[in-house]
Amino acid sequence: MIFRAKYVVQSAKKFLENGALRVENGRIADVGRASSIRGSGEVVDFGECAIVPGLVNAHTHLELSAMRGLAPRGGSFTDWLRKVVELKRRMAREDFLTSTDAGLRESIQAGTTTLANVSSDETGLKTLAESGIRCVALLEVIAFEKFRAADAMDTLGDRFEAAKRFEGLGIGVAPHAPYTVSPELMSACAQFARKHDLPISVHSAETSEEAAFLYGHDGGIAAFLRDMGISLDDWEPPLATPIKYLASLGVLSGKTLLVHCNYLTRDEVEIVKKSGGHVVYCPRSSEFFGHVDHPLHRLLNAGVNVALGTDSLASSGTLSVLDEIKFLARKHRKTFPARFWDMATINGTRALGVSRRTGTLEKKKSADMAVISLEGCSGRTPLEMAVEDGARVVATIAQGRVLHNVLA
Numbered sequence: 001m002i003f004r005a006k007y008v009v010q011s012a013k014k015f016l017e018n019g020a021l022r023v024e025n026g027r028i029a030d031v032g033r034a035s036s037i038r039g040s041g042e043v044v045d046f047g048e049c050a051i052v053p054g055l056v057n058a059h060t061h062l063e064l065s066a067m068r069g070l071a072p073r074g075g076s077f078t079d080w081l082r083k084v085v086e087l088k089r090r091m092a093r094e095d096f097l098t099s100t101d102a103g104l105r106e107s108i109q110a111g112t113t114t115l116a117n118v119s120s121d122e123t124g125l126k127t128l129a130e131s132g133i134r135c136v137a138l139l140e141v142i143a144f145e146k147f148r149a150a151d152a153m154d155t156l157g158d159r160f161e162a163a164k165r166f167e168g169l170g171i172g173v174a175p176h177a178p179y180t181v182s183p184e185l186m187s188a189c190a191q192f193a194r195k196h197d198l199p200i201s202v203h204s205a206e207t208s209e210e211a212a213f214l215y216g217h218d219g220g221i222a223a224f225l226r227d228m229g230i231s232l233d234d235w236e237p238p239l240a241t242p243i244k245y246l247a248s249l250g251v252l253s254g255k256t257l258l259v260h261c262n263y264l265t266r267d268e269v270e271i272v273k274k275s276g277g278h279v280v281y282c283p284r285s286s287e288f289f290g291h292v293d294h295p296l297h298r299l300l301n302a303g304v305n306v307a308l309g310t311d312s313l314a315s316s317g318t319l320s321v322l323d324e325i326k327f328l329a330r331k332h333r334k335t336f337p338a339r340f341w342d343m344a345t346i347n348g349t350r351a352l353g354v355s356r357r358t359g360t361l362e363k364k365k366s367a368d369m370a371v372i373s374l375e376g377c378s379g380r381t382p383l384e385m386a387v388e389d390g391a392r393v394v395a396t397i398a399q400g401r402v403l404h405n406v407l408a
Helices: 060-066 077-090 095-107 125-130 146-163 183-196 210-212 220-228 242-248 268-274 285-286 296-302 321-331 338-343 346-351
Strands: 002-011 015-023 025-033 041-043 049-051 054-062 112-121 134-141 170-175 200-204 256-260 278-281 304-310 367-372 394-398 401-405
Touching: 002 367, 015 049, 049 346, 054 095, 054 256, 054 278, 054 304, 054 321, 054 346, 060 077, 060 095, 060 112, 077 220, 077 367, 095 125, 095 394, 095 401, 112 125, 112 170, 112 367, 112 394, 125 134, 134 146, 146 170, 146 183, 170 183, 183 200, 200 242, 200 296, 210 220, 242 268, 268 296, 268 394, 296 304, 304 321, 304 338, 304 346, 321 338, 338 346
Parallel strands: 002 041, 002 049, 054 112, 112 134, 134 170, 170 200, 200 256, 256 278, 278 304
Antiparallel strands: 002 015, 015 025, 049 367, 367 394, 394 401
């Protein structure tokens, strides 16, 4: 099969005008000017569009997709968290399955071909595995009281064995956050991830309340935990910032995804850099909570690999990574959009350990592509045009299969 378009964007730094790709057995067999690509089989011409590398959502909670608009912003982060917990408690197993399925469909329609989903139990793993896109199930772990750590690890082991039964499904570990996972359990999760060579994803430095809790302040997070019936009797605050705390527990490595990182000191940026860890930034979720000064440029300038995530529909309007790119382009007008496209493609695949297979449109790589209509858009490059309001995803191709095409 051959795919043609006005532009083929191989990476944020390289594009072809009037380009084409030949796909065989799910991989890119050839890429170049349309006039030079030969082959038999169907030819799909997308016309006034750009074929770009498939978008990568390195952090999302698909099971919360039913909460779109149900957890409106109001009050503090912990007020919002209470709303989400309350809504989750009302959901039956079927609701979680329906929500995950709806979130996956929306993600695919938005051009996502690689996705890391935080999964609170086995619900939805089959859906992820059969989605047609590259999915990583991040097995969520939550238990703050010290005596619950052993049981939580036993459960994680069982869930890991269950997840391995789904062919093609990536697996990772997701101890939720420093304020919902005990230090003993956090260390055990890190050891488990190292033993099985898995990525580990942690919500980190998400709010100022998180840092205050780690320094022993009896504020919003402590009140939230007590409201949830969690005892703080055996909690000994580490008197450290979130990243330094996680580093002391052995969590940081080249396979660590630090999600959010809205509040980082300069020392912490350097710690992340030296560890080889990755930061997953969720721009619109950050904006939703009023975090206005994300250390994005400090991280990028330090050479930290920064990927993009959408978080959930409980804190973001869509599951579209393209919408995250557009948001960043509007917010950082002096930054060339190509930098954000890297975050949405190759950086995400590096964070998830699949950059040799996908993330750019090169020969022998997986044929993972998003097709963006540029009709009515203007700019010097296709990536500049694609951050305009009128640009929209019209097709999604994963491993050579057309999963979505509104132009057909």
